[in-house]
Amino acid sequence: MIGKIGLIAGNGRFPIIFAQSARKKGIEVVAIGINEETSKELEKFVNKIYWLGVGELEKLLKILREENIRSVVMAGQVRHKLLFDKDIKIDQRMQFLLGNLRNKKTDSIIGAVARLLEFKGIKVLSSIIFLSDCLxxxxxxxxxxxxxxxxxxxxxxxxxxxxxxxxxxxxxxxxxxxxxxxxxxxxxxxxxxxxxxxxxxxxxxxxxxxxxxxxxxxxx
Structure with missing residues (x-):
């Protein structure tokens, strides 16, 4: 039984819809919003929210660790082209992850982040886990x-x-x-x-x- 879940939120309405469905089931939702992507409106639908830049991977891991989150979902689009913007801060952890990829396609980047989370003991769940009625x-x-x-x-x-x-x-x-x-x-x-x-x-x-x-x- 999931009592608490991390929501790594991209843009659009999807993160809000997910948060609403999860909370209706009595699940505590801790959101991690991305400054360049996530709607501020999400704050109204979650128990707690943190904000970080799209390239701040170490901060993401720190938040999940301090909140003792063992399960996360990724909901909403994150435009990975932002990682190539010279004005976007890319921390050392993200630089290392990107530097070890065979290519920088969307699936490669997100897949690598998911594998890192799993390695840290954080299970990445399907983003439609509570949304069967919406499909x-x-x-x-x-x-x-x-x-x-x-x-x-x-x-x-x-x-x-x-x-x-x-x-x-x-x-x-x-x-x-x-x-x-x-x-x-x-x-x-x-x-x-x-x-x-x-x-x-x-x-x-x-x-x-x-x-x-x-x-x-x-x-x-």
Missing amino acids: PKKGVLTKLLPDERVLKDIEFGRKIAKAIAGLDIGQSVVVKDKVVLAVESIEGTDEAIRRAVRYGKDGIVVIKVTKPRQDMRFDV
Whole structure:
């Protein structure tokens, strides 16, 4: 039985939704917010919150140790491109971790952080552990059904999205009339969509897929 859980929070609403669900189950939530990413609104939904920079890995470990947290979840996007910003502080622990990676893809960085936490005796749980009611069912989720043109674009874009996901470049492509308008990379899905709108205007189709070996602990 989990009585207390650490929430390493990225951007968006996901961390808030997770915190609300966990607290409804009587679980104490200690959040670690990332200055460059996490909404201040999260403070209203957790028992306690700490703040740190995206490159302050040693501070993260210290917080978890002092709070005696044995289980954590990672919820919300963290734009790993921030680690390449010269104005972002990168501590020695993070520098060492990055320096020992074969590459600096998103999965490589987050996976290395997860392995470090596990090595320290902190279990990394699935971010959807309390959110089964929030997951969509298979099928159309909107009132508007896809027409023949959209279905053809979905089939066209899905193959491309699967290919880039397999290379860990991104998980989304945006197409229109079987023309690729944008391929997601380090900027993330939202920015890829905005870029596509500049070229395709209305009627664009966004296809997002899972990676071949997607880790549901921190990548939903």
